[in-house]
Amino acid sequence: MAARPGTDDSGGGTHTLGLLYPPAGRLRDYTTMQLSFVGGVAEAAAQQGYDLLLAPAGGHDDPSFPRMIDDRRVDGVIVMEIRREDDRVEHLAEAGFPFVAIGRNHRADVAGWVDLDFAGLAGGCVQHLADLGHRRIAFVNRSEQLFNSGYGFARLGDEGYTEMMKKLLLTPHAYLCGDDLASGEGVVERILSEDPATTSLVTMNEAALEGVYRGLTRHGLSVPRDFSVVGVAASPWAEQVNPPLTAAEIPAKEMSRVAVDLMMRRLRSPDSPPRHVLLKPLITLRGSTGQCRPVPGSEPENDLPDLPDFPDLDLDF
16 A cells, blocks of 8 residues: 555646554554455545555654655545544644545544544434333443543544433443453443343444443343343444344445545545535344343332222122
């Protein structure tokens, strides 16, 4: 994915796009979902006659950032893993360097972006569970490190979950969880320890999904008979667990294609107003959610008074 000399009709440019994409894995590696985006952007760029240069820069002080931007190795940049306050976006905007984003923050509005409505999707997952009668609904987010660093999707998901729970007059219980199997098992332990009457959860942490399932099994809970799980996840993750996860799809390939299209628009018509594309995919029903079965002992006892016996009373209907 190295840069090559420009081959457009004007003889200018590199015909290379940059992708600023810091790895989000626990070991500072690229997750399966991230690799899907890398492949999607590379494929879409190739269809436009562009190469792709990948840099793991999570900040503008990362050495790969100035090598790509200041040395003009690329014609434009696609920025990913956007944080609420992101100095990469600030630097690109101030420098007037062509960029678009997969994700968004207030500063990215000066450029084009494509994003998922994570707040709306998390809220929709809560509503789906509430429609099935669930009232004790937990939320499993991404890791503490990602959340505290201001990653937009983690913050927006938390906000959407909390807002919908309050709207339904339910008590929110949100948990941060590492992106691995052991963390998934651990978060189930915390959820059931703090509120044993919990009957369902919403997750945005697909990497911990298998661990969540294992944790529920270890507690003798069958999905979806005893416990329902719904989330925001790419189909490979949603379909590899048993039962398959009811989930709102993360359309990595479609988002990658839209981002490259926005980049082409930016390069060909630099004075045109930026376009913002917010996607809200429907929840695909699979096998992980079902009607709520309250945990024994968690429901209030019947408060109706006992009626007295009238053994000598003969009622004739």
